[in-house]
Amino acid sequence: xxxSAVAEPTVSFDxxxxxxxxxxxxxxxxxxxxxxDRPLGLDHGAPAQLVEAMRYAVLDxxxxxxxxxxxxxxxxxxxxxxxxxxxxxxxxxxxxxxIHAYSLVHDDMPCMDNDVLRRGKPTVHVQFGExxxxxxxxALQALAFELLTxxxxxxxxxxxxxxxxxxxxxxxxxxxxxxxxxxxASVGLPLTERQLREMHQLKTGALxxxxxxxxxxxxxxxxxxxxxxxxxxxAVGLAFQVVDDILDVTADSATLGKTAGKDADNDKPTYxxxxxxxxxxxxxxxxxTQAVTAVRAAGLxxxxxxxxxxxxxxxxxx
Amino acid sequence: xxxSAVAEPTVSFDxxxxxxxxxxxxxxxxxxxxxxDRPLGLDHGAPAQLVEAMRYAVLDxxxxxxxxxxxxxxxxxxxxxxxxxxxxxxxxxxxxxxIHAYSLVHDDMPCMDNDVLRRGKPTVHVQFGExxxxxxxxALQALAFELLTxxxxxxxxxxxxxxxxxxxxxxxxxxxxxxxxxxxASVGLPLTERQLREMHQLKTGALxxxxxxxxxxxxxxxxxxxxxxxxxxxAVGLAFQVVDDILDVTADSATLGKTAGKDADNDKPTYxxxxxxxxxxxxxxxxxTQAVTAVRAAGLxxxxxxxxxxxxxxxxxx
Numbered sequence: 001x002x003x004s005a006v007a008e009p010t011v012s013f014d015x016x017x018x019x020x021x022x023x024x025x026x027x028x029x030x031x032x033x034x035x036x037d038r039p040l041g042l043d044h045g046a047p048a049q050l051v052e053a054m055r056y057a058v059l060d061x062x063x064x065x066x067x068x069x070x071x072x073x074x075x076x077x078x079x080x081x082x083x084x085x086x087x088x089x090x091x092x093x094x095x096x097x098x099i100h101a102y103s104l105v106h107d108d109m110p111c112m113d114n115d116v117l118r119r120g121k122p123t124v125h126v127q128f129g130e131x132x133x134x135x136x137x138x139a140l141q142a143l144a145f146e147l148l149t150x151x152x153x154x155x156x157x158x159x160x161x162x163x164x165x166x167x168x169x170x171x172x173x174x175x176x177x178x179x180x181x182x183x184x185a186s187v188g189l190p191l192t193e194r195q196l197r198e199m200h201q202l203k204t205g206a207l208x209x210x211x212x213x214x215x216x217x218x219x220x221x222x223x224x225x226x227x228x229x230x231x232x233x234x235a236v237g238l239a240f241q242v243v244d245d246i247l248d249v250t251a252d253s254a255t256l257g258k259t260a261g262k263d264a265d266n267d268k269p270t271y272x273x274x275x276x277x278x279x280x281x282x283x284x285x286x287x288x289t290q291a292v293t294a295v296r297a298a299g300l301x302x303x304x305x306x307x308x309x310x311x312x313x314x315x316x317x318x
Numbered sequence: 319x320x321x322s323a324v325a326e327p328t329v330s331f332d333x334x335x336x337x338x339x340x341x342x343x344x345x346x347x348x349x350x351x352x353x354x355d356r357p358l359g360l361d362h363g364a365p366a367q368l369v370e371a372m373r374y375a376v377l378d379x380x381x382x383x384x385x386x387x388x389x390x391x392x393x394x395x396x397x398x399x400x401x402x403x404x405x406x407x408x409x410x411x412x413x414x415x416x417i418h419a420y421s422l423v424h425d426d427m428p429c430m431d432n433d434v435l436r437r438g439k440p441t442v443h444v445q446f447g448e449x450x451x452x453x454x455x456x457a458l459q460a461l462a463f464e465l466l467t468x469x470x471x472x473x474x475x476x477x478x479x480x481x482x483x484x485x486x487x488x489x490x491x492x493x494x495x496x497x498x499x500x501x502x503a504s505v506g507l508p509l510t511e512r513q514l515r516e517m518h519q520l521k522t523g524a525l526x527x528x529x530x531x532x533x534x535x536x537x538x539x540x541x542x543x544x545x546x547x548x549x550x551x552x553a554v555g556l557a558f559q560v561v562d563d564i565l566d567v568t569a570d571s572a573t574l575g576k577t578a579g580k581d582a583d584n585d586k587p588t589y590x591x592x593x594x595x596x597x598x599x600x601x602x603x604x605x606x607t608q609a610v611t612a613v614r615a616a617g618l619x620x621x622x623x624x625x626x627x628x629x630x631x632x633x634x635x636x
Contacts (some may be wrong), residue, residue: 036491045521046491050499054491068425106456130429132454135499137425138459142490147465149483161478165467172460173354173364173372181368181453201552202365 015308019068025081026067027059029094033147034058034140046139053128053136054143058101058117065313066100066211067093069236071307073215076295077225088155088218092163095144096211098177099171102140103207107180141171161216170210179203184267189267197238204244205237212236212306228298235291236310242284243314245270246277251318288314322623333626337386343399343602344385345377347412351456351465352376364457371446371454372461376419378437381480385411387554390623391533394613406473408534410481413462417489420458421525425498428615433436459489481536484612488528497521501586509587515556522562525557530554546616553609554628560602561632563588564595569636606632 036051074089108115108123109130116126125133148155148163155163169175179202186199212233216226249272271280291310295303392407426433426441427448434444443451449594466473466481473481487493497520504517530551534544567590589598611630613621 046496046502047503049503050491050496054487102456105481106452109452111452127409129501134424134427134429135502137456137493138420138489139499141456141459141493142486142493142495145482146490147488149479149486154455157479160482161467161475164463164482165469166477168460168463168467171456172464173457174366176462177453177457177460178364178368181450181457182365184449185367185436185455187367 013304013308015305015312017299018305018308022068022071023064025090026064026071026093026097029090030058030097031096032162034098043058050132050139052133053132054140055143056127057124057136057140058098060121062097062101062119064093064097065240065309066096066207067231068305068309069208069211070215071098072309073212073229074109074218075302076229076300076306077216077219077221078301079215079219083219085159088163089215090153091147092167092211092218093212095147095163096166096170096207096214098140098144098147099167099176099207100211102137102144103171103176103180105137105140109133112180112184121233140202144171146237148215151242159218163214166210166214166217175202175206175267176204181207189269191274193274194276196269196271200238200241205234208237209233209241225300227312228294230304231294232310235287235294237314239284239287239291239310239314242271242280242287243316245272245318246280246284247316248272249277284314286312322454327542331622331626331631333623334428336623336626340386340389343383343408344382344389344411344415347408348415352416352461352467368450368453368457370440371450372458375423375442375454375458376416378439380415380419380437382411382415383558383627384414384525384613386627387526387551388414388533391530391547392536392628393620394547394618394624395534395537395539396619397533397537401537402538403477403536409465409468409473410485410529410532410536413465413481413485414463414488414525414532416458416462417494417525420455420462421494421498423455423458427451430498430502439449447452455586462489464474468574473563477536481532484528484535488524488550493520493524493528494522497524505586507587509541509592511592511610512624513544514587514589514592518559519552522559523552526555526558527551542616543618546612546618549612550609550624550628553605553612557602557605557628557632560589560598560605560632563590565634565636567595601631 008090034051034055036046036048060224063218070093074083074085074092079085104118105124107113109125115123121127123133124136128136143268144167145164148167149160171177173181179199182199183203186195191199209230210233212229213226221229240276248270271283275283288310292307295306300306342571352373353364387409389407391404392401392410397403397407422436423442425431426436433441436593439445441451442454446454454500462485463482466485467478474502487497497517500517501521504513509517527548528551530547530594531544534547539547564587565635595603606628609624613624618624
């Protein structure tokens with residue numbers, strides 16, 4: 001099913017090369033922006049020890065899926081590395097990654113998932129202590145909004161306001177944080193498939209979909225494009241979590257770079273526990289088809305990266 | 319010294335009445351905006367149990383000093399309850415309070431100050447559990463930026479962008495979170511007065527000063543006004559912490575509504591431990607004079623509330 005959905009464009013598109021080029025842009029920007037050296041109007045930079053924990057959390061060779069979705073959506077609506085809107089897109093890409101990174105730092109803490117391993121490294125609270133992990137997460141969230149609001153005139157105010165609006169809603173109580181709260185409250189409880197889907201649409205889907213919409217809003221896209229990207233973002237966001245649940249039972253810790261089997265051990269409801277393994281795999285492929293169909297029908301400037309990223313999300317091994 | 323600094327305007331200004339009127343506006347707005355019912359473009363509101371913890375943290379009869387500073391600064395540059403800019407000022411007022419509230423929730427957690435009492439009530443993690451407190455704080459920070467970016471056209475994009483820029487910098491690693499990190503790292507260490515002042519300028523001063531600047535930026539004030547308000551905000555922000563340190567040794571827990579003597583017990587450096595009690599009190603009065611002098615010299619539209627609030631900060635009993 002995956003092959004028929006994406007076969008045509010992947011023939012002519014080298015996703016690995018596309019990603020490799022953008023990872024350099026993203027990682028260089030994060031390296032430059034997550035620093036102590038950001039003058040304030042006050043006389044101070046950020047304290048070095050806090051910035052060290054923030055950098056540890058962010059500059060870790062993550063897959064950067066969310067930033068890549070930002071840049072792919074920006075390109076889908078006609079943006080490019082040369083466009084005037086690229087500065088906004090790169091800031092949006094880094095901002096969503098900072099929100100994602102902070103959520104992992106807090107999620108790993110003892111009062112939440114109590115995870116000691118993340119991407120093959122000790123988690124932030126193991127490395128720096130719980131209090132520093134708490135503060136580093138808090139500061140990463142603030143920094144995301146700082147990145148979206150440069151005071152140097154490089155990003156139009158209307159774009160700054162729109163990006164902040166989208167990110168705040170994707171990250172907050174009606175988005176990621178809300179989904180985590182439902183997740184927390186649902187441990188050991190039976191959920192219906194609809195309840196599970198709603199939880200994941202908030203917990204993981206909102207920020208993935210938000211990434212797509214932020215990339216698009218760095219330009220001034222038309223309503224047809226926005227609708228298609230909204231549908232793409234929703235399908236990819238949900239597929240990501242379905243595949244996460246599948247990998248939690250099919251992959252080992254070394255492959256995942258985190259502790260496998262955690263969800264089953266913690267009696268958390270998952271797609272696999274609810275639907276079974278094979279139906280979950282079929283559902284992920286169905287969501288891929290839905291995402292690809294949506295963007296192909298919308299007359300976008302370039303859907304190749306979006307399509308290939310959706311395929312990567314569904315058919316990844318970790 | 320305080321009397322000579324503020325005697326003239328307080329004769330003709332009823333601060334209690336000014337505050338009482340604005341507390342109604344602020345508390346009504348917080349009550350309306352910290353809710354589960356904020357549609358997203360997604361189909362979801364925020365989960366009820368998370369919103370309950372957020373409301374518990376915010377709707378608690380706090381003194382609302384930061385929101386009051388926002389509104390006072392807005393009035394100082396010619397804004398009023400009738401002005402078109404009032405909508406932005408009220409959103410800014412609530413946003414700074416949400417940041418303040420989230421910082422208290424996280425600061426009270428066991429891995430930080432481990433406080434069980436706040437404003438006479440059990441702290442959020444005691445009432446709702448640590449994981450919920452962590453998430454409620456995270457969601458409150460995101461909600462602050464959501465409030466600053468309404469999509470209904472009531473706040474100009476240029477104002478939205480500026481307010482987000484100011485708040486992100488005041489809250490982040492070169493502001494409040496950075497100050498907390500220095501505080502954390504300095505327990506049991508000897509600090510110079512300069513180091514202590516720098517720590518507090520970040521930890522408490524940045525958000526208090528940010529409140530003043532956000533209120534001012536709801537209009538388009540001139541550079542003289544902004545410079546004066548920047549100086550006022552810096553002096554009041556610092557004075558607030560000096561007085562906090564004084565009250566930690568001179569007031570009891572019932573008066574403070576939190577555990578008194580905590581800082582001394584935890585071997586935290588304070589102005590009192592460094593300078594002594596009487597010199598700390600004199601320093602607070604000196605900062606009050608500095609704040610009042612700055613705004614009186616700047617030709618602002620109305621400095622009465624700013625002056626009276628500065629006096630209240632320095633001469634408060636809790």
